[in-house]
Each structure stands twice: as structure tokens, then as C-alpha cells.
Amino acid sequence: MSENLTLPRHLYVHVPLCRSKCAYCGFYSGATCSSSIPEHGVTLGLIRQAEGWLRRDLPAAALDTLYIGGGTPTVLGGGLPLLVASIARSFGLTEGAEVTVEANPDSLDARLVRMLPSAGVTRVSLGVQSFEEEELRALKRPHDTGQAKRCADEVLSAGLEISVDLMCGIPGQTLESWERSLGCAIELGCGHLSVYPLSLEEGTPLADQVEAGHVVLPTDDEVATMLEHAAVALASAGLARYEVASFARSGCESRHNTAYWTGAEYLGVGPSAHGMLSVRTAEALGVAKATNRTARVRYSVPADVCEGLESDPPLELEHLSADEVLREDAMLGMRMAAGITDELAAMAGATGALSELEDDGLVMHIEGRWRMNPSRWLLGNEVFGRIWLRDRV
């Protein structure tokens, strides 16, 4: 029964460290006992936990994608190439595997950049957010625009692909300053961009400032205009929207992220990392018992730095039924420009909702696939919600 099963071909590693906390960050990167764990301790812990999966009862498959995210992986310094190289060696990588590390301009120096390709890294995702000094300060980002540009140059000249994160809706941001940031990113020659609006997380310093009236955010309409302009500017620079918040030159799409949106299995390693397994894989790995109510298991590693770095951490599980799996796949698939097949829509019971959404002009039905209407991407939640909840008007 398990003869065809292997470990997932996608692996995510979460580095739970940051040099400082950004004003908008609601993410748990607070190091409850990081002072007691030196950076190399984190590196070794992550490697141990990743390799722990290899000792279970399933053969490994060479990784097609490996993604080191965070937090700020570059805070590991020399530990970062070690982490990538160790995992690449123990799991194996497919020919042409995509190996991404997230980096912050302030902690990615030229020396570190040069070490990445030989460790196996093919791609750097640079957390730029904005090319305007004022806006970076408002976000309490620890870098400046000079650092960001220099970093990007170094990454590109090291022969690595580069993706840049840009954020709109930043306090003080205007349509003009947004277009300048977009222009900088295009000029750098990056093949991939993630573009998304700032989301205000409760309890963050920025949310408190906004609540107290010390900081004013651009309005919803202004943000909508910014996102619309971004799509136009990026398209004319040859970067197509292949997912709600992702733009790429042809061939530069993130294969790792695409795995998330197309129902592929992936492992997650490190504090608060998530993984997704079919119930058969989960059972073979001893993660969960198969029942006839469960078709897919999502798990998360404890967020606590000590517990989350254990080699065999307790996993928190979420079970999804076969029906939920189909609806989830349909919902996530619609995030992508390619959309979903008629077949998946029908199995997910979403054809009715999609037809209504088509009447409303939000989605299109072309050549046996359902996909977002490219001019209505900003109302994606309406579409995702109605598919997931099988909601008919």
C-alpha cells in the first residue's frame, strides 16, 4: 500500500529570528529563549528536525523546491549556507530544483551572497517593501533603500534569481511614491515580485499608532488604485500576474509557492512552520491515523522557539475531509491566473457559485477552465469565500 509513497518533494524551513521587529509584524518571532540558543544552535536544530523526517518509514524523494523563510534567515549568517547545503545533501535535490532563501537587505552582505550559489541556493526573495526612506521608517524596517539596491545588484551578479516584496498602503505612501517604488523594482531587473497591501494586525505597534490617530493610512480606495496601477506597470515591464499577489517574467514563477496553491504535499520544519500531507503519507509517517473522515492533514510546529526546534516536536494537526480538500484546492487554485478545471470545480461543488460569479463578472469560463476576470482580481475574497463555503446567493 505504501510502496508508491515518498516524502513530499517540497520543504519549507522557518528561521525564527529577526534582528528587530517591524512595526506591522504580527508574526511570532519573539525569541522566548533565543538568548539561550545561539544562532548556530538554531541552524543545527533546524537541520536535525529536517533530517528527522528522513528517519521515518518512508523513502525520501529528491526535493523539487526548498524554501528557507522566516523571520529573517540571513540573520543566521554563515549558518544559512550550511543549513541549505545540509538539507540538499541529506534529502537530495532534483535537477533544476528551486532553492529560495528569504533575505533582508540589512543582513545580507556581499560575502554571504557569494556563499549561497555553492550551497545550492538558486533564488533570493528580498524583503524590500518600499524604495522610499520615509516609508521604510514608518514600517520600522531595519534597512534603507541604498542597502536594498546594493543587495539586489549583488544577488543578480552572483547569478541568482531575485524576487522582491513590495507593500502598498504604507503610512504616508502616495500613488506617486508607490509608482517610484515599482519603477525601482522593475529597473533592478528582478524576475519576480510579490505585491500586497499592508494588513494591520491587532496588537502591533503600527495598529496602536493608527488607533491613537498618530498615523494615517491610505484609504481603501487609494490602496485599490495603487494595486491597479501596479498590475498595469508590471505587465508592461513583462511581469505577468500569475497569482493574486505574485508577478513574474515567464519562467520565473515561484514553483514552491505554486505547490501551496495546487494541492501538493509539503513538509514544514522549524518553529510555527506548517506542513501538508495526504492522509496516506501522514499515516505512513506516523503523524496521524487514517480515518474515513480524513483525506488531508495540515500540521503546524509549535511557535515556541525551544519546543519548535526539537528534533521530533509535537505537531498540532488539522484534519480535512475529502470534500474539504476539494473545496480547498478549488479555492486556492482560483488564486492563480490559470484557474481550475471544470472537473475540479464540479467535484468541489463550486460550479453553481462560479456560474453566479461569472454573471457578476468576477470570473470567466474559458476553454474548460474557470479563472478570475483579470480586471476583478481585487475582489478575490468574494470568489474564494463563495467557493470555500459553497455559498450561493
Add this chain to the structure above:
Amino acid sequence: MTDPSRIRNFSIIAHIDHGKSTLADRVLQLTHTIADRDMQDQVLDSMDIERERGITIKAQAVRVMYDADDGHTYQLNLIDTPGHVDFTYEVSRSLAACEGVILVVDAAQGVEAQTVANALMAMNANLEIIPLINKIDLPAADPERVRHEIEEGLAIPAEGAVLASGKTGEGVRDALEAVVRLIPPPAGSADAPLKALIFDSYFDTYRGVVALIRVVDGSVTRGMKVRMMASSTVTDVEEVGVRRPANMPVDSLGVGEVGYLITGLKDPSLVKVGDTVTLAKHGATHPLPGYREVKPMVYTGLYPIDGDQYPDLRDALERLTLNDPALVWDPESSHALGFGFRVGFLGLLHMEVVKERLEREFGLDLLATAPSVEYHAHRTSGEMLTVHSPQDMPDPGHLERVEEPFLKVTVLVPPDYVGPVMELADQRRATFKDMQYLSATTVEMHYEMPLAELIMDFFDQLKSRTKGYASLDYEYIGYRESSLVKLDILLAGKPVDALSFIVHKDKAYPRGKVLTEKLREIIPRQMFEVPIQAAIGSKIISRETVRAKRKDVLAKCYGGDITRKRKLLEKQKEGKKRMKSVGSVEIPQEAFMAILKVDE
């Protein structure tokens, strides 16, 4: 049966919050009717809502035995009356069962509108009035000033007013001595055929309707056959008894006595407040005076938010009506809201209390449309139509005239606030009648105004414009012709029946304008532009637009975000559930009450 000379029947009347229920508690304690260890606050207010809001909704009667200073033991029947203008008729029937009242006035607040209204009712009923200045333990107490207000404003001699504190119990014995000394014993004939007044009733699941009665003539005995004169119902007396405050059966009740009567009748509409109980054969020829059919004054549509709760709402209304025959309701349906009921209430407080009980005691989630009154629509054909809901108002082309209920409104206010009251009254189509100084600190103003204006948050406005000082009382004076039109609200070009309302012609334009603006703020942006229009017939008088939503929350969605994303979508849907969709437009519940909060 007790010798009538040893019986005193009295009521305690007061403006809201002047301490009536606490004083009643002290009386029960002092007479050992309730052991100290069983004492809880506001014993006679048995509903949670009564205790929380500090109001009395149902009348109560309790018998206490009091050892007076003259060495005799007296049977005192304390009849606790509802404390709100919505229940004026019920109060008048409770008072009719008494020979006297204790008029409670707060030692700090002084005479207020309901103090005056209650005192007038007691005077009209020819009752002995014992003024009692309560809460003398308060730091702000000024009994001398209040004594003066009672004498000046109410023309009631107050030099002998009882000074008391319900909180400390001080003066409570003095009050009971005054009851024995000043309130006359009941006069009635033991030999005449039975005449007993029903002054309230409640429903007991096992026993059926329990009537609270006061025997005027004759006596009522278990096993007797009796007749309810107004409802012409003949029935057996299963049980009579007294309330202490739990029911205690006795063999019979004689002249002047107060107690309860159980007949086995299960239909509350046959046991009407104000009706007279007499003998089935050779009974009294004339009933006691004052009986009236209770008529609702305010109507609203009540709809379950979740349409599946419709049968539950009907059951709940049926059950509430058993204890509250003043509640009337009829099924109603709305294109916008689905199936619900048009429910008639005695007044706004009654409406609020009933809605709250339906939600709290029956677990229902309800949407109430803006309250309306009963209009008399006279058609050109000469036929008169009673209209409880704006939806039922005939087409203007077929209308000769429309009449609406008017009130006589009394406002008591310190002289500094006369201006703001006049301004408010002016905006509410109120006609000034007269005004007089009750004392240096209190002015009494009289107006006549339509009930429809009063139910549009008039009381809240009055309170806020007078920093809470004004008090209000009103009585119904009859129907008068008004120039009224039906204002419709259209969303996305379609009229939403539940948002229609009836308004004076001169106010239609400003109110339509404010309401459309208000709705623009309340209705969230949707996928399409939503025009909001106010119209009279086919004429659009104002228009606003809710612009189309341009974006919903968009974020990155990577491996760890997926579960959170799903939950977010579910939460979003929950939020929508609390809205009503009318056609393609999602309307939050508060939109249906927006009409009430409109100040042009």
C-alpha cells in the same frame, strides 16, 4: 374573613427610580411576611427585566399582617402597580382596588412628571394620598424643598409627610401607621351579590389563568359558580387565596379583601383586567365602573434573523401573550425580511421589554422594524381602514384623509431648559398648550402632539437636550387628521418594504434626505454600486449612492496562511449572515432602525 374595619388596601406610587420597590421590600420585612434570610431585593418584581431596569411591569398584590400602635392587628393589602406610562390603564385598575396610596417622592429628585401623573390618577380615583419623602439618607436629600414642591405643585398637604429611607428602613413603620390611621377601611356590603374587580392576571402552566381580585361587595368562595361580566364567561371557582407573597389558599374572600382567584380557565383573553366577577345566578346587575378594552398604541414588525426561527417566534409570542394579554400580533410578511409578525404594544417600553424577553428567554435573534402607530385611512369610497404597517397604507389617489393618534404630553423641566424643550417640540409637530411654574425649580409644560412623533426617540432627545432633567408623561386624547404621506426607500431601484414609513408631508423631504445619507453610511460597499433613493409614490425626493467595493482583503497566502485564510472567509460569511439580503444588496440590521434615529 376579616372585619373590614381591620383592612387597609393601598398602593405605592412613584416616579421611576424613586425607590418604590425597595420600600415595598422593607414593608415585607417589617411585617415578617418574608424572613430576613429569604429576602432578596425587589421581591415583588419577579422578572429579571423588572429588577435590571428598576421598573415594575406586572402588578402584584401581597397581604401583610401589621400590629399597629393602637394594639390591633391589621390586614394590609399592598398592591404594587406598574411604574410606567405605557401601563396607565393597568395602574388605574390597580388604584381602583385601593382606598389610598403612598405617594413616594425622591428626597433629592423631587416631584417629577410621573409623580404628578400618578398623584392625579389617585386624586381622580378619590384615594387618600399619604406623601412620603424617600431616600432621606442621601447626601443630596432636601426634604424641605421636596415638601414644598408637593404642596405647591400637587396641592397635597405635606406638613405631615412621612420621612423615610427604603435603604435603611427608617420611617417605614411611620408609613404603615399613617396607612392605618389615614386610609379609610373598605366600604362594601357583605349582603349584596358578589362584585370583585380583576386588577391583573397571570398564567400558571398547571392552574391556568390566575386573576388578582379585590372583593367590593359580597364574598367569593371555593366551589361557587361565577360570571366574568365583560367577557360573559361562567365558570367554577376552583380556588381562592391570598398572596403572602406565595399563594395561600383560603375558603373565601370577603368585603374589602384582596387575593387571587383560580377558575381553571386557560384562555387569558377571558379574564380581562378591569372586568367584574359576580355570581353566575342572581349576580350584580351593573359591573364596577372603569372597564376598558386594552388597545395597543405602537406597532412594529418582528422578524427572525434566521427564517427557520419563525415557528419558534410564533410559539414564544403565544407563550408571552398568556401572561400579557395586552400583546397583540398578526402574521406579516415582507419581501425584504420574509415571514414575521406585526406586533402591537401598549407603548415603547412595553415593546422593548417584549423584544428583550423574546430574545433572552426564548433564544431568538430578532430584527425589529421601525415602530409605527395605528393610522385611520379614510378612503374616497367612505370606508375607513386601520393601518398598522406602512405597507398597508392605500394609494394616495384613493385616500380622502388620514388620521393619526394624538397625545396630551406633559413635560416637567427646570426653567433653564424650557427653550430646548420648545425647540424639540417644534420639530415634532407638537402644539404648545400652556405652561405653569410648579415651583421655582420646576416648570410644567403641556403639549399636544402625534404619537408617531413621540415614538421617534422623542424621550431620548428630550433627556439629552435637558441634560437628563426633563421628565415626561402622556395620555391619549384621540385621532386627528394629519397631512401624511408614505415614504418609500429604494435600494438598487427596488423598494424595500420594511424601510417604508409614514411621515408628515412637510417633513418628508428633510427626513428622506437624512435617511438616505444615514443609509449610505450604514450599508457596506458591495460588489456593485447601490443607489439609495427616497420616494413618495413615483417621485424621487433624494438620492445617495453606495459606491461599489473596489477591493476586499488581499494578502499573500503561503503554506502557513491557508488555514487562517479559510477561517477568515468563514468569519466574513458570519458577518454577512447578520445582514439581510434584499435582492442582491446586503443590509445590516441597524438600517431597519435608522429611521428612528433621524434628526433633521
